[in-house]
Amino acid sequence: xxxxxxxxxxxxxxxxxxxxxxxxxxxxxxxxxxxxxxxxxxxxxxxxxxxxxxxxxxxxxxxxxxxxxxxxxxxxxxxxxxxxxxxxxxxxxxxxxxxxxxxxxxxxxxxxxxxxxxxxxxxxxxxxxxxxxxxxxxxxxxxxxxxxxxxxxxxxxxxxxxxxxxxxxxxxxxxxxxxxxxxxxxxxxxxxxxxxxxxxxxxxxxxxxxxxxxxxxxxxxxxxxxxxxxxxxxxxxxxxxxxxxxxxxxxxxxxxxxxxxxxxxxxxxxxxxxxxxxxxxxxxxxxxxxxxxxxxxxxxxxxxxxxxxxxxxxxxxxxxxxxxxxxxxxxxxxxxxxxxxxxxxxxxxxxxxxxxxxxxxxxxxxxxxxxxxxxxxxxxxxxxxxxxxxxxxxxxxxxxxxxxxxxxxxxxxxxxxxxxxx
Numbered sequence: 207x208x209x210x211x212x213x214x215x216x217x218x219x220x221x222x223x224x225x226x227x228x229x230x231x232x233x234x235x236x237x238x239x240x241x242x243x244x245x246x247x248x249x250x251x252x253x254x255x256x257x258x259x260x261x262x263x264x265x266x267x268x269x270x271x272x273x274x275x276x277x278x279x280x281x282x283x284x285x286x287x288x289x290x291x292x293x294x295x296x297x298x299x300x301x302x303x304x305x306x307x308x309x310x311x312x313x314x315x316x317x318x319x320x321x322x323x324x325x326x327x328x329x330x331x332x333x334x335x336x337x338x339x340x341x342x343x344x345x346x347x348x349x350x351x352x353x354x355x356x357x358x359x360x361x362x363x364x365x366x367x368x369x370x371x372x373x374x375x376x377x378x379x380x381x382x383x384x385x386x387x388x389x390x391x392x393x394x395x396x397x398x399x400x401x402x403x404x405x406x407x408x409x410x411x412x413x414x415x416x417x418x419x420x421x422x423x424x425x426x427x428x429x430x431x432x433x434x435x436x437x438x439x440x441x442x443x444x445x446x447x448x449x450x451x452x453x454x455x456x457x458x459x460x461x462x463x464x465x466x467x468x469x470x471x472x473x474x475x476x477x478x479x480x481x482x483x484x485x486x487x488x489x490x491x492x493x494x495x496x497x498x499x500x501x502x503x504x505x506x507x508x509x510x511x512x513x514x515x516x517x518x519x520x521x522x523x524x525x526x527x528x529x530x531x532x533x534x535x536x537x538x539x540x541x542x543x544x545x546x547x548x549x550x551x552x553x554x555x556x557x558x559x560x561x562x563x564x565x566x567x568x569x570x571x572x573x574x575x576x577x578x579x580x581x582x583x584x585x586x587x588x589x590x591x592x593x594x595x596x597x598x599x600x601x602x603x604x605x606x607x608x609x610x611x612x613x614x615x616x617x618x619x620x621x622x623x624x625x626x627x628x
Contacts, residue, residue: 218314218323218605221263221598225314226321227256234315235269236283239597241305248299250290257290259300265598266291266304276324276609279315288466304466305373309613312600320570320606325582328613329592331508358494362388366486375472375626376453376465379479383450386482389489390417414442425488430481441481449478476624483622506560508616513552513562515591521548521566521610522583523576530593537585545583546576548610556611567609573602582610 218225226233240259244266248259255270268287273279284307294300309328314321365385369378394417397408408416418427418438427437434440452463453475463471490496526541548566557563564584579600584592592612602608 217601217603218321219599219601219603220265220267220312222260223258223263223265223267225267225269225312225323226604227269233269233271233321234273234279234283234313235267236279236287236314237265237267237312238284238287238304238307239310240264240266240302242302244300244302246300248294250293252286252290252293255286255290257287257294259294263598266302273315274317275315276313279313280311283311283313285467303374307466314605317606321604322607322609323600323602323605324609324611325579325596325600326611326613327582327594328615329594331512331614331616357496360389360392360490360494362386362392362486363490366490369483370623373626374465375475375479376463378623378626379449379453379475379482382479382482382486383445383454385486386445386489389486389493390414390421393417393489393493394420411442411446414446415439418442421489424492425485427485430484441485445478445482445485449475449482476626480624483624487622505616505618509560509562509614512614512616515586516552516562516564516584516614518586519564519584519591520550521564521612522546522585523548523568523579523608523610524581524583525576525578525599527580527595527599530595534593535589537589541581542583542585544575546572548608550584553611558613561616562614564612564614565609567607570606573605573608576602578602579608582612584612 220237223237225235225237241264243262243264244259245261246259247261248257250257254272255268258267258269259265266287268283268290270282270286273282287304287307291300291302291304295302306328309326311326313324313326316322362385365381365388369381369385372378372381391413394413396413415438418441421427422438427441431437431440431444452461452471456462463475487496522542522545524541524545526539526545528539528541546568548568550564550566553563553565556565579602580596582592582594582596583590584594594612
């Protein structure tokens with residue numbers, strides 16, 4: 207039979223972008239979400255991979271060959287997607303960035319039976335504790351008004367605000383370091399030529415060491431890096447050598463952290479940022495009368511209750527594109543009757559840290575009942591509790607298994623920002 211007369215095999219697509227461009231090949235790849243809808247079409251060939259973006263969609267799709275599981279597919283896809291976007295930008299085709307790569311993506315890879323597609327998403331629970339007030343009374347029961355606190359401004363607070371406002375981890379670190387540098391230098395200025403019989407200007411490392419040693423007792427730096435003998439050297443190694451230097455330089459041949467690249471490098475910067483932020487907040491408190499809103503949230507308790515709920519839940523997949531309704535409290539909507547049930551379980555082996563994860567899958571035997579995927583509902587026997595709407599419709603032609611992995615994350619809004627998009 208001539209190729210032109212052979213029946214076309216349905217191809218899985220995300221929006222208008224096909225996941226696979228060659229039939230019967232070991233194609234794999236991923237789709238990541240862009241920060242905003244693309245303003246132009248982009249299609250690039252990059253050695254053994256290709257990248258595609260369609261105008262009006264928030265998806266960047268990268269396709270290649272050679273991976274056989276989800277973790278390897280994610281690592282290679284993310285690297286290729288970032289490199290492709292670099293090329294698209296320098297060519298003048300499109301300037302954009304990926305939003306929440308690790309938290310939100312679609313993967314596909316080829317197994318002996320055929321193409322497997324996995325949808326990954328993260329549900330975030332935001333919680334906080336309001337400002338706490340304390341009343342003090344005298345011996346007769348009269349309320350003693352608190353002494354007024356007048357916080358003072360410092361230019362370093364501008365860098366702190368920018369660090370908390372950005373969604374990029376490396377930008378956050380650079381600005382938080384500038385906040386730290388501004389605050390420390392206003393208290394312990396860098397020595398210039400001639401001071402204390404110094405022949406040369408004080409080096410950056412010497413100034414940091416001197417300033418932190420002088421501020422140690424007041425700032426209680428042992429709380430930042432407990433269980434270490436030399437607190438100042440430990441902090442310098444963590445925030446200056448391991449993070450500041452690779453982020454503030456990009457010289458070829460030097461140790462450099464490339465944005466959105468190595469997960470291990472991001473972990474180093476993320477941990478350093480937590481320590482650096484803690485130091486900056488204490489500086490603001492001790493030196494400028496800043497009383498930050500506090501409040502602890504027992505995340506272990508939150509995650510335990512979330513896990514218990516997930517154990518009683520099942521996933522439903524449907525083509526319904528109606529907006530999610532937070533007030534919905536029953537299973538009477540028509541979509542629940544026509545939805546496809548996924549085999550569902552709590553997946554401790556796939557969770558990130560202490561964040562619970564729930565995994566569901568359905569084979570091609572049931573997928574024929576679902577022409578396209580627009581929505582995932584996680585429900586108990588009586589009510590929905592997680593509703594996920596896809597930005598772009600996922601058609602399922604030609605795949606043998608659909609997988610859905612949902613992570614659950616809790617965030618304490620009273621604490622400085624510590625999670626950043628990749």
